[in-house]
Amino acid sequence: MEQCILLTHVFIRKGEKDKLESVEFAMKHWRQHNPDAFIIVTGHGVKPNIESYCNEMIWFPNIIEKEIGKGHPHLVTKGLDIAERKGFEHIVKSRCDTIHNKKDIFSFAKSLLQADKKLLVTQQTSLKKQELGDLFLYGSIELMKKIFNVNNWYPTKSGLNSLANNLLAQCDEGSWAEVCKNQLQLVDIFKLRWIDFRSNWQELKNAKTNLLNFTLDNEHNYYWGAKEKWHVWNLAGECIEKIPHVAIEKEWYK
Numbered sequence: 001m002e003q004c005i006l007l008t009h010v011f012i013r014k015g016e017k018d019k020l021e022s023v024e025f026a027m028k029h030w031r032q033h034n035p036d037a038f039i040i041v042t043g044h045g046v047k048p049n050i051e052s053y054c055n056e057m058i059w060f061p062n063i064i065e066k067e068i069g070k071g072h073p074h075l076v077t078k079g080l081d082i083a084e085r086k087g088f089e090h091i092v093k094s095r096c097d098t099i100h101n102k103k104d105i106f107s108f109a110k111s112l113l114q115a116d117k118k119l120l121v122t123q124q125t126s127l128k129k130q131e132l133g134d135l136f137l138y139g140s141i142e143l144m145k146k147i148f149n150v151n152n153w154y155p156t157k158s159g160l161n162s163l164a165n166n167l168l169a170q171c172d173e174g175s176w177a178e179v180c181k182n183q184l185q186l187v188d189i190f191k192l193r194w195i196d197f198r199s200n201w202q203e204l205k206n207a208k209t210n211l212l213n214f215t216l217d218n219e220h221n222y223y224w225g226a227k228e229k230w231h232v233w234n235l236a237g238e239c240i241e242k243i244p245h246v247a248i249e250k251e252w253y254k
Helices: 019-033 073-085 105-112 141-147 159-169 176-183 206-212
Strands: 004-012 038-045 056-060 090-095 098-100 120-121 137-142 185-186 194-196 231-233 239-242
Touching: 004 073, 004 098, 019 038, 019 206, 038 073, 038 098, 038 185, 073 141, 090 098, 090 105, 090 141, 105 137, 137 141, 141 159, 141 194, 159 176, 159 185, 176 185
Parallel strands: 004 038, 004 090, 038 056, 120 185
Antiparallel strands: 090 137, 098 194, 120 137, 231 239
């Protein structure tokens, strides 16, 4: 088995029934469409009933407040440590309260990353600001451990800044723009078919069969960040609205 997936960035407080349900369904979806992957989950707070869907799980009973909104470097590293001990070399990292409406996301991500690039990234990565999207990534576990190094992570405004700073330190480049162009492969969220349950569970919880069968109508309306207008896509895969500094493929490869 060469495929490894790490799902992180979720905390569940007492009484957050919708979040609990969305994570449990998301994990069912992950397992059904990635049957050959070794799936690792890390999180904190109320523990979801997902052990049957993952191979390894680290779930802290108490909320680790300093992780929230800061990139979850401690929990990501815990998951990467497991992957490394199991002998994996590359990993897909995503959120366990989201899904990718694709079969075998690991192979898809692997096919996109060119041999001369270090990481596959997506939005919220920026060419204009020193920010690297920390939620979806594909690359080597060796590099991932270096850039999620918790020892030089804090203080930080967000995980985006710390991740970018750590990556820059690993690259022989003169600027962040050069790192982006020479070391990173960017793919649009639309191609990843990355559906977000944080903002959309109330609308999607009655469409589980469609989600499991890839038959959800207008799924682009539920992609990660669309509800917040961070990056909005039309049916043709064109980005029709976004935060100005967030990069998309059209800008990245012009």
